[in-house]
Amino acid sequence: MSTPPSKILVAEDNAVNARLIIAMLERDGHEVTIVTDGGKAVAISRVEYFDLILMDVNMPEMDGLEATRQIRAGAAPGRDVKIVALTADDDGATQRECIEAGMNAFLTKPIEMAELLKLLNPRANRAKRA
Numbered sequence: 001m002s003t004p005p006s007k008i009l010v011a012e013d014n015a016v017n018a019r020l021i022i023a024m025l026e027r028d029g030h031e032v033t034i035v036t037d038g039g040k041a042v043a044i045s046r047v048e049y050f051d052l053i054l055m056d057v058n059m060p061e062m063d064g065l066e067a068t069r070q071i072r073a074g075a076a077p078g079r080d081v082k083i084v085a086l087t088a089d090d091d092g093a094t095q096r097e098c099i100e101a102g103m104n105a106f107l108t109k110p111i112e113m114a115e116l117l118k119l120l121n122p123r124a125n126r127a128k129r130a
Helices: 015-027 038-045 064-073 092-101 113-120 122-129
Strands: 007-011 031-035 052-056 082-087 105-108
Touching (some): 038 052, 038 064, 064 082, 082 092, 105 113
């Protein structure tokens, strides 16, 4: 395992994308919970602690931007969780919207495992550069 195990919430409505993300994360030893819309992400983040939330930006019912706003408006520790946007839109406007909604980082689909691992273990990346 290249990073310490984390408890990760994945909010992704596309079943194929969800399976790929789960496979990548579980292969690295992480505990993964999956939900298919933003409302479910908000609800579960209020009752369970997660080290990281991977939030699809475009989902039915409630999109990732609104879900992030609601999570940030909730109680600690949930409101302080690191939230990473997942989207196929890689333009600057989408990135700005994600950051303004309260997301901490941005990953473009298809997700590369190396980029995801950098977000999970930033200290390892600093050590490699030193």
